[in-house]
Amino acid sequence: MNLFANFRQFSLFVAICMAIFVLNFYLEFRNYEKFKSSPYSFIKANLLFSDKRQGKSGDYYILQFKSDKFIFYTRSKDLPKCSSCEVGVITKNLKFKDYITSRFFLPSFKISDFDEPKSLTNRLKESIINQHTSTKIQELYSALYLATPISKELRQNVTNWGIAHIIAISGFHLSVIFIFIFFISNFTIKPLQDRYFPYINLRFYISLILFILMGFYLYILDFTPSFLRSYIMGVVGFLLLSRGLKVFSFGNLILSILIGLAFSVELLFSIGFYFSCFGVYFIFLYIYHFGNKEDLSSYKRIFIHTLALEIFVFLAMNIPVYYFFPTVSWYQLSVIPLAYVFIIFYPLSLFLHLIGCGGIFDEWVLKFIEFAPSQGRANVDLWQFIAYNILALLAIYKKQIMILLALLGLFVYIFALI
Known part of the structure; x- marks a missing residue:
């Protein structure tokens, strides 16, 4: 069964979502006007990240702060010694289109220490950092567990x-955590259920x-965006599955x-x-065109479909x-086997x-991260990007268009390397 019985029900749901979206958009604009009511402001925020840069007039730092409502960047000649800071910022040139993204740049004129109890996130981050000596490994694990920003150098390493x-x-991490804990819980509690409460649906x-x-x-x-999408979709899928409704659908x-x-x-x-959304869309697209329930009865076919799905995405x-x-x-081709290694790691x-x-594998992880060099650059223009997105949506109607998407991706990848 599908969630919506007809187009009218779906349209009503879309209308409700649009009404909530417009209301929240209006509230964001009111918050923006309030924030801009003074040409400068003092913001209490946590220092998330600092990156040293070289300029014509000397070295400087790009700092990333997180307040209760948004994340902002600023520039400073000196590296602040505080983790919880009070930052004086100039707000007069801030545009609403930047404010609404919740990530923007603000010039600053004063950064001072602000004493406040450390949040749970900061305490967890400190616990992770204290288990490693390498700054790059500290960034890696903090990003891996707490979605913290990473330096330009580490970003280049993982991109290579x-x-x-x-x-x-993202959803990949949600799935790994969920399946791992579910398996442990089911394995340990199942004997107790069989003996004391067999009438309960344990799963x-x-x-x-x-x-x-x-x-x-x-x-x-x-509420990291990619994880938020995964969580919402996971909850929706759980509710649909528990009610006997169709789960794997574009709707x-x-x-x-x-x-x-x-x-x-x-x-x-x-x-x-x-x-995150596009990645799931391509998974559903493959299932839509090539999914066959009969293939689930054969381990060989399951393996072939799993590999084909990974390559296609x-x-x-x-x-x-x-x-x-x-x-x-060329090292980007290893992402498929590395994904399976990551499920264990x-x-x-x-x-x-x-x-x-946590620092047991630091030496090997650091060598691995820094091993792959950059070997080329792909030039994708805006019109090509837009055209590809439109073509991807049209792939719902034709399997041939879906195959064309993979061939275009292969062409761009190889052309950038030769």
């Missing part, structure tokens, strides 16, 4: 390997508890996107949210990714950090 989507917390209640825990994790991550993807945009207007401008995502991040390397490294032994 093509594993930026593995480092950035339902374990899933329900896990989604509650994942919701708390989402809060710790400050449910649209439903999750609309819910996310309705309550978080800034997602409309998030590249991570776009990548990798190739189909090339043009959208290269438009924003043009670095190309991620929960293992998380467990090691929980017991205070």
